[in-house]
Amino acid sequence: MSTSVEEAAPKTVPILLKRLKPAINAVLVPLLAVFTALVLGALIIVAAGGEPLAAYRGLFEGAFGSAKALSETGVWATPYIFAGLAVALAFKGGLFNIGAEGQLAFGAVAAAWVGYALPDVLGVTLPAVIHIPLAVGAGMLAGAIWGAIPGWLKASMGGHEVINTIMMNYIALNITSFLLNGPMKDPSPLNVVARTPRIAESARISPVFSGFRLHWGFILALIVTGIVWWVLQKTTLGFEIRTAGANPDAARYAGVSVPRTIVVTMMLSGVLAGLAGAIEVTALNYRHELGFSVGYGFDAIAIALLGKTHPLGVVLASLLFGAMRNGATRMQFLTQIPVDVISVIQALILLFVAADAIIRWIYRVRAREERLVLTRGWGG
């Protein structure tokens, strides 16, 4: 069908535009999904007795209106990029990792422990060039373990990763509560909150520009995005992940060990989610506090789908979600619309991205690309 459309197009169409066509097509439906969700969000704001235009202007100003706003949008987007990549990578491997939340929490706990306790345990002062990689690496390791367990359960025993990763979110939440209220609680006399002590200066990742909170973790997120793209597209491992995801039988015939690939995919996914938690601790909060991450894991699912599981798409979707979360505070300040309306709009975006047939029907956009294979049923 696509060939006939291209043949019918006049020959004067510039080659550049023709080259861009697939790219335009790829972003068209997500953009329309965002637009539709914002329109419905406006209706909700009206129903809540607010002015949608004023609210959205506040949202925009809060997200992009000044250098500080831009910096904060980047700060918000950083964990979204890591966690979104985690979910997207798993999707590429035909796995649905709903457990980014728990992997992120453990990544944060591990990084925090290395950050505040390791120098005392070892009895040495660590220079930043060693301490920062150790803390971040510990977070990656914790995320890897927490991600690999459901992968192993699926590969060896057929336990479905969707339920197992969700269960492990709750287990991680319980264990984190236990640690932050008990052994790892900040012992300073005035503290009543479930949080760790502050990490050592030597474990802290610095801001990019002085006076702004935007930190090198954001730059790292962009680099990691490139690495994930490279691994998926240019390496044997990436080929194995994608083949096992798209067609496990074909992968088996091609000599790929599907169980091993499942474990590796979930482990790498966990590494990325753990990185999200570790960077939040080492570059932003300088400690882990209970409840700081509630929702990142679920937002990451929406981001991965909005970005069509493409690493670059994940970055764009993360910037959008980061901008919305960041701008929401100013919106609430200006128009008294509670920030929670953003959660509804983001859920609607997810709805329209998932059910792109609705968007195609509303705007009469023809389906051209092949459908993404995301997950399979209980299978067993």
Add this chain to the structure above:
Amino acid sequence: MDWRRFGFIALIILILIGVVVLVGGTEVSPIVIVMSMLATTVSVATPLTLGALCGIYCERAGVVNIGIEGMMLASAFFGWFAAIYFNTILGVSAIPSLIIGVVAAILTGGLSGLLHAVLSVTYKVDQIIGGTVINILAIGITGFLNRQLFFEKGSIFGGQVPHAPGVLPRFHIPLLADLPIASIFEQQPIAVSAIVLVLVTHFVLFYMRWGLRTRAVGEHPRAADTVGINVARMRYANVIIGGMIAGLGGAYFTLESVPSFEPLMTNGRGFIALAAMIFGNWLPFGAWASALVFGAAQALQINLQFFREQIPAQWAFLQQAYVVGLVPYLLTMLILTGIIGKTTPPAADGVPYEK
């Protein structure tokens, strides 16, 4: 559902009850502890049973539903909101408001079922993604409305959470409930209706034409289509019925268990219900038995609270909520590994039907 499986379930429940008897047996008579554990088990298993039944209706018709959690959360909120609205604003007395609340919860569940059916049957969205959409949408909407309706200035309740009309009263079954050890027979209406629905679902699925058609659509939709069964309509109807049952399960949280709403209060119960459904091999009685295991795990946590002084100091940390609280989640993962034998989902589960 084989006997090995029921044996495993009975064993786990016995162990969980045994732990409480061991801890508190010196203080309180063991019979009282056992009866209290059983009563709590049946009560807290209610949303799990109803969630699992919702899953059975959907998946027997061939639609995977991981949105049960969101369906219950949304129903819990809207049921509670309706009850409060009728009680506080319209001045309806407590019991009728609660009944209206239950009806509103069931309607909310039915609507969320309709949404899931539209996504998965009409638009053929990946059903696990569709369920996740419902979960995230429910978190967003209930969180926003909870803030907007009850905590913002100028809201209809004047910016504060109004007095709830209480919870549904206990049934007092004559004779049975008069027995001295019979607190297990004193249950609230949703808990009782969950058990009734287990029986009804079993009857509908295996002794009625509706059930035969539903199972045909879930096992081999093309064959069902060939003999004139409307696959899409059967799937729509079953997912909506399932949603309404999940809605009743949601009502348990805010109208029967506690008279209040908290964001995220379903706390994973919808997912545990799915595990109960899988472990119960997509059978109503199997799902109910599995739900009771999780109920017992939760009852352990609740009943241990009464005996905190009896626990030896070196084991005291186990009694903390976030340690005992792990048991249901670990149990879920354990039984899903299939070490107690594999289960078989309906053959066309999760596959959209293309004519």
